[in-house]
Amino acid sequence: MTMIFGIPLQALMGQLLVGLINGSFYALLSLGLAVIFGLLRVINFAHGAQYMLGAFVALLLLTVGGINYWFALILAPLIVGLFAAAIERSMLSRLYKLDPLYGLLFTFGLALAIEGTFRYFYGASGKPYAAPPQLSGAVNLGFMFLPIYRGWVVVASLAVCIAVWLLIEKTKLGAYLRAATENPVLVQAFGVNVPLLLTLTYALGAGLAAFAGVLAAPIYQVSPLMGSNLIIIVFAVVVVGGMGSILGAIVTGYLLGVVEGLTKVFYPEASNIVIFVIMAIVLILRPAGLFGKEA
Amino acid sequence: MAGKSEPISGEHIAIHPKAGQIQLALLVLALAVAVLAPQFLYPIFLMKLLAFALFASAFNLLLGYTGLLSFGHATFFGGAAYFTAHAVKIWGWSPEAGLLLGVLGAAALGLVMGAIAIRRQGIYFAMITLALSQMFFFFCLQASFTHGEDGIQSVPRGHLFGVIDLNDTMNMYYFVLAVFVLGLVVIWRFVNSPFGMILKSIRENEQRAVSLGYSVARYKLGAFVMSAALAGLAGGLKALIFQFATLTDVAWQMSGEVILMTLLGGIGTLAGPIFGAGLVVTLQNYLATSDFPVTIITGIVFMVCVLLFRRGLVGEFFASKLGRRLGFRAQS
Numbered sequence: 072m073t074m075i076f077g078i079p080l081q082a083l084m085g086q087l088l089v090g091l092i093n094g095s096f097y098a099l100l101s102l103g104l105a106v107i108f109g110l111l112r113v114i115n116f117a118h119g120a121q122y123m124l125g126a127f128v129a130l131l132l133l134t135v136g137g138i139n140y141w142f143a144l145i146l147a148p149l150i151v152g153l154f155a156a157a158i159e160r161s162m163l164s165r166l167y168k169l170d171p172l173y174g175l176l177f178t179f180g181l182a183l184a185i186e187g188t189f190r191y192f193y194g195a196s197g198k199p200y201a202a203p204p205q206l207s208g209a210v211n212l213g214f215m216f217l218p219i220y221r222g223w224v225v226v227a228s229l230a231v232c233i234a235v236w237l238l239i240e241k242t243k244l245g246a247y248l249r250a251a252t253e254n255p256v257l258v259q260a261f262g263v264n265v266p267l268l269l270t271l272t273y274a275l276g277a278g279l280a281a282f283a284g285v286l287a288a289p290i291y292q293v294s295p296l297m298g299s300n301l302i303i304i305v306f307a308v309v310v311v312g313g314m315g316s317i318l319g320a321i322v323t324g325y326l327l328g329v330v331e332g333l334t335k336v337f338y339p340e341a342s343n344i345v346i347f348v349i350m351a352i353v354l355i356l357r358p359a360g361l362f363g364k365e366a
Numbered sequence: 367m368a369g370k371s372e373p374i375s376g377e378h379i380a381i382h383p384k385a386g387q388i389q390l391a392l393l394v395l396a397l398a399v400a401v402l403a404p405q406f407l408y409p410i411f412l413m414k415l416l417a418f419a420l421f422a423s424a425f426n427l428l429l430g431y432t433g434l435l436s437f438g439h440a441t442f443f444g445g446a447a448y449f450t451a452h453a454v455k456i457w458g459w460s461p462e463a464g465l466l467l468g469v470l471g472a473a474a475l476g477l478v479m480g481a482i483a484i485r486r487q488g489i490y491f492a493m494i495t496l497a498l499s500q501m502f503f504f505f506c507l508q509a510s511f512t513h514g515e516d517g518i519q520s521v522p523r524g525h526l527f528g529v530i531d532l533n534d535t536m537n538m539y540y541f542v543l544a545v546f547v548l549g550l551v552v553i554w555r556f557v558n559s560p561f562g563m564i565l566k567s568i569r570e571n572e573q574r575a576v577s578l579g580y581s582v583a584r585y586k587l588g589a590f591v592m593s594a595a596l597a598g599l600a601g602g603l604k605a606l607i608f609q610f611a612t613l614t615d616v617a618w619q620m621s622g623e624v625i626l627m628t629l630l631g632g633i634g635t636l637a638g639p640i641f642g643a644g645l646v647v648t649l650q651n652y653l654a655t656s657d658f659p660v661t662i663i664t665g666i667v668f669m670v671c672v673l674l675f676r677r678g679l680v681g682e683f684f685a686s687k688l689g690r691r692l693g694f695r696a697q698s
Contacts, residue, residue, distance in 0.1 A: 114489045162673060171489050172435050173672050176629065179622060180668025187661030300500075303618060307497040310490060340508060347501035351482050354494065358485040 078336055084215040090332020091325070092221055092290065095228035096122075096283050098324025100305045101312065102232055103279035105320040106239070108309075109252045110272045113163065113174035118305065119298025120182040121277040124151045125284025126293045127189060130200050140203040140285075147285045148278035155277030159270050167269075182299070189295035197292030224286050231282060232321045235275075239317055248272065307350040313363020323361060385693030400543055409539045413607045415647045416546040417600050422627040422639030423553055424596030429625075430634030431557050432589040433569035437492045437621050438479060438499030439597050442472040444615030445502065446598030451518040451611035452511055461524045461532055465545070465602040472598020473591050475502070480590030484583055487572075496618060503616050517612030521605055532606070542603055549599055554636060556592060565589050597624075619661075626664060629671050632678030641680050 100118060107115045115121075128150050129143035138146065158181065166173045201207075202220040209218045239245035251258045251265050259265045284298070291297055305324075312323030327346050335342040353361060382388065403412050421443055428434050446468030454464040483494045506512045513519075523532035532538045556562050568575045568582055576582050605611045614620065623646065631642025646664075653660050675682050684694040 114493065162669065165673060169676075172492065173676065175435075175489055175492055176625065177669055177672040179625075180665045180672065182665070183622070183661045183668065184665030187659040187663075187665055191657075191659050191662065303496055303500045306493040307500075310486075310493055310497065314490075343504040343507075344501045347497050347504075350494070350497055351501075354482050354485050 081215050083336055086332045086336045087329065088215075088217070088221060088332075089335070090329040091225050092328070093331060094325035094328020095225050096287060096301070096324075097305055097308045097328050098232055098321045099228050099279055099283040099286075100301070101308045101320040101324045102235060102317065103276035103283075104305060104309050105312075105314055105317055106235070106279075107273055107276035108314050109317075110248060111163075111167065111174070111269055112171045113166070113178065113273075114171070114306075115273075115276060116175055116178035116302065117182040117185065118178075118276070118280050119300075119302030120185040121151055121155060121280040121298070122284040122287070122301065123189070123293075123295060123298040124154070124185065125281025126200070126288040126297060127193075127284075127295075128281065129285040129288050130198060130293045133200070140289075144282070144285050148281040151281035151284075152274035152278035156270050156274040159273040163273065164266065164269065182302075186295050186299060193295060195295060197294040197297070200288040200293050202289035220289055224290065227286060228283070231279070235279065236317055236321065304346055307346050311346075311350050311353050311360055313360025315360075316362040319360070319362025379687055379690045381693040382691050385691070388692055389694075397547075404536065404539050409535045410607065411647075411651060413539055413542045414604075415644055416542050417603045417607060418624075418627065418647050419640040419643040420546050420549045420603070421597055421600035422624050422631070422643045423550060423636070424593050424600060425624045426628045426633065426635075426639040427553055427556065427596065428589055428593040429628060430638075431562060431569065432565045432586060434484075434586065434590065435492045435625070436483075436495045436590070436593070437618070437625070438483075438495030438502075439593075439624050440616050440618060440620035441475055441479065441499040441502045442594040442597035443601035443604070443620060443624070444506070444611070444613075444617075445475050446472040446601035447605040447611035447615045448506065448512050448518065449598075450602035451521040451605040454524060454606070455518060455521045456511075460528060461526055461541075461606055464524075465599065465606070468602030468605070469595050469598045472601065473595035476591040476594025476598075477587070480587045480594070484586045484590065496621065499616070499621060500618060503613070503618070506613060506616050512611075512613075515613065517610055518605075519610045521609040521611070523606050523609065538607070542607060545599065545603055549596055550636070553596065557636075561585070561588065623664070626668055626671075628678075629676075630667060630678055632681030632684070633676075635678070635680050635684060638678050638680035642678065645679075 100122060104115055104118055107113060107118075125147045128147040129140070132138040132143045132146060133140070163174065163177060166177055206220045206223050209216045210222075211217075237245075239248060247258065247263050247268060251263065251268055255265050280298075287297070308323055308327050309320060311327065312319040314320075327349065330349065331342060331345055334345040341348070400416075421439070425436070425439050428436055449471040450464040450468035453459040453467045454461060459467070479495060479498045482498065483491050486494060507514060523538060525531055526537075526541055530537050530541070532541060564575065564580055564585055567578075568580070568585060572582055575585075601615060604615065627642035627646045628639045629642070630645060631640065632638025649663060650660055653663065671678070677685055683689045
């Protein structure tokens with residue numbers, strides 16, 4: 072058997088894949104956080120809850136409506152995005168004039184309420200969600216078996232990340248969005264409906280989280296608390312990457328996922344905390360984050 | 367955040383000539399209630415309330431008077447609970463020595479977390495404290511002295527100064543009350559000291575404090591360590607009261623709870639966190655018997671507080687006509 076640094080190649084590649092999968096979710100979630108923060112100046116603590124909502128909506132669509140994975144992949148982000156837009160319009164938008172910490176506290180409360188509600192109705196245990204038949208099974212890559220669904224998660228998340236990046240950097244809407252980030256008052260004066268833009272942005276961020284949730288459902292099972300620990304890791308990812316950069320959020324997400332996977336191989340005891348340790352080191356050496364601009 | 371409070375609208379209201387005496391009378395009344403309360407209410411519940419009131423007051427020292435929102439105070443509360451429980455149970459220390467170790471341990475944790483976190487401000491500060499506290503949670507999950515999921519159980523209360531038997535519930539209650547009052551006096555002194563004044567100036571306008579020549583980072587760190595140490599005092603007490611220390615005490619939900627207590631009662635007021643803690647602990651007690659999850663209520667209360675009364679209950683009272691007539695100030 073091939074060995075690298077005294078570790079069987081197969082174990083190494085296996086953990087690398089797990090790292091890439093986790094990294095895919097970190098990237099999708101920190102991308103959404105960064106997009107929301109960029110325009111709304113709100114740290115969306117409910118991001119983990121919206122991720123969980125995405126998975127739950129997919130599960131309910133399947134069990135109640137008989138709607139399959141592929142439609143859920145499109146419908147769940149839309150439903151969660153609509154829900155988020157309603158929250159933004161009715162409540163969150165009242166907090167923009169205040170210290171950003173109030174936005175954090177509000178979305179924290181929102182996350183608790185959503186997660187509590189789902190726990191009340193569906194219990195704390197995880198519910199299985201089968202991968203679609205087209206993506207079940209595995210392929211032999213020679214050095215390892217790759218479950219097709221896991222490969223799909225990496226590809227799909229990468230594609231969505233790139234699409235969002237293109238949307239923000241290359242389209243007219245993205246230009247408005249970037250301009251409104253720089254100077255909302257001026258953009259409003261040019262006749263752009265900034266409040267609508269804010270609502271759309273929040274919905275987009277929440278939709279991304281929900282998309283990640285649907286992707287995650289067949290891998291991690293669907294449970295009310297699936298997002299609450301994840302969101303804290305994603306916060307650390309965002310701090311490491313620096314919130315200012317969309318691309319930075321994506322790259323850091325994948326990078327830290329892989330680092331975490333590798334830690335599981337070489338020093339498993341530290342795999343839970345390695346991202347936080349990296350965050351502390353980055354803060355000491357480069358407080359603005361790897362891709363951040365000095366505030 | 368709390369410091370940049372909304373201006374209190376309305377005309378000037380003259381302070382009642384006897385406002386000082388009324389305030390003093392209220393304080394004496396509160397103390398009398400605290401002394402007599404165990405005759406009427408379940409002492410363990412009251413002790414829990416006092417421990418959490420102290421925890422929230424310690425947290426408020428940082429948020430209300432320095433303007434730093436820490437999302438990681440469970441680390442100091444729960445960490446100290448572990449230290450005290452371990453010292454008392456495994457090493458056979460006396461309760462007062464165990465508490466002291468809890469306080470010192472929490473202060474040390476606060477020094478490390480604070481030194482890293484104050485490198486960023488505002489929401490970043492909140493996220494960093496949350497992440498570091500989650501790291502401490504995983505450490506506690508794996509470390510051997512915390513006994514993982516089981517926690518440290520059946521911690522003996524022992525004899526205070528080798529004389530007073532704390533296994534007697536009444537003795538324990540008055541000991542907890544004494545520590546609570548001591549903690550509040552320390553906070554009150556700290557807030558009204560020159561150091562506290564500088565903290566408030568940092569909260570109001572950090573740039574100006576820098577331009578006046580204050581080493582802002584050092585003051586922030588000082589406040590952070592002080593707050594951590596007092597949160598540790600509350601955590602150590604908690605370990606002695608319930609005679610166990612578990613992962614619940616270091617989990618992020620605990621950090622959220624203490625924020626809620628402070629927000630609900632009134633950020634930046636001395637009485638606010640105590641009232642907030644009272645309400646939240648009572649609510650938890652009330653809901654403990656039903657299968658309705660507390661987090662739904664907690665979450666909704668959070669949202670309502672942030673949307674409708676950001677000054678908190680006590681803060682709103684202080685800002686009301688009656689409150690102002692009695693000489694209270696919504697923000698010191």
